[in-house]
Amino acid sequence: MSVLQDRVATRFNARSTAGAALVSSLFLLGACAQAAAPAATESAAASTTYEPTVGQAGKDVVWVPTPQVLVDTMLDLAKVTPQDYLMDLGSGDGRTVITAAKRGLTARGIEYNPDMVALAKSNAEKEGVSDKATFEQADLFETDFSKANVITMFLLPSINEKLAPKLVQLEPGTRIVSNSFRMGSWQPDQEVMVTDNCTSWCNALLWIVPAQVEGNWQIDGQPLVLEQDYQMLTGTLGGQAISEGKLLGNAITFKVGDVTYEGTVESGAIKGKTTGGKSAEWHAVKG
Known part of the structure; x- marks a missing residue:
């Protein structure tokens, strides 16, 4: 392991006041949603059409969809092209992957909830992009990201920090874009706040994986x-x-x-x- 990789593996315990507030909001939202709705698998079993609930519990995070205007901003910030291969971590209903596919990218969503995976596949088929937008039921921490040159995510700061040692070892130039949450002491290269047609979760952060030159x-x-x-x-x-x-x-x-x-x-x-x-x-x- 290089000196840089060793440092990376031990530096992910920073917390910002803003990040803590966002985390609290997500957990409160999740608690309210769980009290008002049945579990995801029970809901899927009770209905032929699975309808996810905002704030429903997942393996690592609750589900809150990214506003479409922010999806577009995240892809713009990464300067995606049809030559890119995008992976969306915690892909939910598939909107980021589907939007990327509509722009000509090959895109793959990683999602732990099998009901959400099925929903995302159905949504991609309805949008006519199932040839470019694919989804996999998998654990983020057991997934190989090495083929991706663009990664998008809407996860909690603690999850971002756990993934960061793996992300920083990707091919230099790989673009990583997060909805709202940071990656500990690895500072973003660029940050954009969406002010039009966005009322919550309106911040996009970009990291570009650096070459290792130490x-x-x-x-x-x-x-x-x-x-x-x-x-x-x-x-x-x-x-x-x-x-x-x-x-x-x-x-x-x-x-x-x-x-x-x-x-x-x-x-x-x-x-x-x-x-x-x-x-x-x-x-x-x-x-």
């Missing part, structure tokens, strides 16, 4: 030492401190004095150009 490098005989905290970088080049260090997928940038280094991480090397002062190409290798 360690010792060499640039033209000078030692480059990088320390990594998710996408944030600190360290030294030739004994001088670097500043404003950051990764966005495979794209790296940092400053040494007035010189800005921009580059791309690929195949165990970093190649790029400097700006400020004399512009030049630079090449870093591990070791």
Whole structure:
């Protein structure tokens, strides 16, 4: 396990006041719904058409649907294209997967409740996208996400934190979008609040999985030492401190004095150009 992965595995205990309030709201909603309605499997058995109840209990979270305007915003924030493969974690009635399929993506929903899986499949068929929108009854913590380059989710902060060590090891550049909830000390790269036609659960957060670059490098005989905290970088080049260090997928940038280094991480090397002062190409290798 790398130093970064070891740090990732031990850093997921942060809680924000806003996050705690949202969690409380979900649990209150779930408690009220459970008191007013029968269990999900009982409801499905009593009716030929399964109708989920907002706030009904699930394995890890209660079910609250994401507003359609936020579904669209989450997909826009991830800049999805028909070439992407999307996985929606806790896919519920399938609306995010179906919306992605309508945009031309191949999309797969992961849902623990078999009744919700059946409902989502039926909804996809009605929308004419069952060839691109598929659903699997599975446990999030036992699912392989490695084929996805876009992941969407509406889970609790504690679940996000448990998934984060697995998510940060995905292919650099993978986009992760969450409805409302954060991932502990892994700060989002972008956050958007929906203000039109949205009254609750209107916040979308984007993370872009960073390349792992922590360690010792060499640039033209000078030692480059990088320390990594998710996408944030600190360290030294030739004994001088670097500043404003950051990764966005495979794209790296940092400053040494007035010189800005921009580059791309690929195949165990970093190649790029400097700006400020004399512009030049630079090449870093591990070791």
